[in-house]
Amino acid sequence: MTNQYQKLVNTGLTKKIAKQLGLPRPAVLRRHAAGAPLVPGPVVVLGDGASAQPTADLLLGWGLDVLRHLPPGRMVGAVVVAYDDVARPGDLADVALNLGPAVKSLVPGGRVVSISRPAGDGKDPELAAARQGVDGLMRSLGRELRGGATANGLLLAEGVDMGAPSAQAALRFLLSGRSAYVDGQFLEVSDGRGKLPEDWEKPLAGKVAVVTGAARGIGASIAATLARDGATVVAVDVPAAGSALARVANDVRGTALQLDVTRADAGHLIIEHATQRHGRLDIVVHNAGITRDKLLANMDEGRWKSVIAVNTESQLRMNQAFLAAGLPGLRVVSLASTSGIAGNRGQTNYAASKGGVMGMVRASSAAFADIDGGINAVAPGFIETEMTARVPVATRAVARMVMPSLMQGGLPVDVAEAISFLASDAAAGVNGETLRVCGQSLIGR
Structure with a gap:
């Protein structure tokens, strides 16, 4: 949905008036x-961590203009901060104080990305304090940036360096327009698996991807984005959405499968359709979901059970079928929600279902790694869709401008971009994670 307020405060005379009145001015985001x-613009690489020079060399290999120090008056498109060698809280100071002037030089839509390591359990307290300090630093910086710029972090597990394909792909994603609505978040690369694409514009070339709930909204955008990135798409939705589903499938030159995902044999039917029509199955996106909102005091059994059945139990059953089939390299991405992270009034059933999705993803990661695949989740915040258009106007205005750092709702394509990244072979080293696409909403972390 178009945000008319955003257009008004960023164009023509109304831009000048909004500036004079001090009104919030959500920036036009840099998208892919x-x-x-x-x-x-140029990328400045700060810090003396072990990742600093390899990162600079990597960026040079991508044809970017790379600086190791910021010349006075030079504007930059991104800042990469190597914090992977911090050992004590005092180590944060030098780079952080050099980061300040660099942030002032960011162009609109710029990016700040830190490279560090997880604090983890059982670490020396001083080391853990320093590593967790990077977390707080970057999340706070995300709230200070303007002009649609974002701040995110790349976490490298022990033994993983910037030579890992997934580390390179994650850095590229966070620097690119594909991460427009990802802000104040950390992506962890847990191992060195992954395969870089021959063409970064077609990272899913040759893949067959299934998208459930594909007839409209975010699902239709996911189907279009995966197809754009090279995948052959099987669009899945309930028979009642058959006409809209056929249009989506035709638009992406894929095939349609009318199917209720709560059927006990849904996973088997998906495998059968994908392999018989397209010869393989590489990616599954669990997007199908419903809401049946009520305060818990007024909740009935039907509302509760139907939401859990569609949003959580169907995914569990289908994943069991996929694992039993031993589909090599299968990558699964599930739709969670920020409601499942921090809760939301009137959504106890929905939040429980989406919290369940995140728990399922963490617990299933080892099983999918055993077939050289992976499973992750994407948790959208306030996304402009037909459903959110029915939210009262005042509530939508607050959700757009007050709650997220970027002062606006996201678009379905923002969710789709994150899913396409996580579905790629290049992201194989990212497993069991939940990536928020929320513009750094104030809800939870």
Whole structure:
């Protein structure tokens, strides 16, 4: 849905008036466009961590203009901060104080990405304090940036360095327009698995992807984005959505499968359709979901059970079928929600179902790794869809401008971009994670 307020405060005379009155001015976000530069300007790499020079060399290999120090008056498109060698809280100071001037030089839509290591359990307290300090630093910085710029972090597990394909792919994602609505978040690369694409514009070339709940909204956008990135798409939705589903499938030159995902044999039917029509199954996106909102005091059994059945139990059953089939390299991405992280009034059943999805993803990661695949979740915040258009106007205005750091709702394509990244072979080292696509909403972390 178009945010008319955003247009008004960023164009013409109304832009000048909004500035004079001090009104909130949500920026126009830098999103992916075919052929556009990866970063809108030079990239400055700060810090002396072990990842600093390898990262600079990597960026040079991508054809970017790379600086190790910021010359006075130079504007930059991104800042990468190597914090992977911090051992005590005092180690944060030098790089953080150099980061300040660099942030002032960021162009609109710029990116700040830190590279560090997880604090983890059982670590020396001083080391853990330093590593967790990077977390607080970057999340706070995300709230200070303007002009649609974002701040995110890349976490490298012990033994993983910037030579790992998934570390490179994650850095590229966070620097690019594909991460427009990802802000104040950390992506952990847990192992060195992954395969870089021959063409970064077609990272899913040759793959067959299933998208459930594909007839409209976020699901239709996911189908379109995966197809854009090279995948052959099987669009799945309930028979009642058959006409809309057929349009989506035709638009992406894929096939349609009318199917209620709560059927006991849904997973088997998906495998059968994908393999018989397209010869393989590489990616499954669990997007199908419903809401039946009520305060818990007024909740009935039907509302509760139907939401859990569609949003959580169907995914569990289908995943069991996929694992039993031993589909090599299968990558699964599930739709969670920020409601499942921090809760939401009137959504106890929905929040329980989406919290369940995140628990399922963590617990299933080892099983999917055993077939050289992976499973992750994406947790959207306030996304402009037909459903959110029915939310009262005042509530929508607050959700857009007050709750997220970016002062606006996201678009379905923002969710789809994150899913396409996590579905790629290049992201194989990211497993069991939940990535928030929420514009750094104030809800939870």
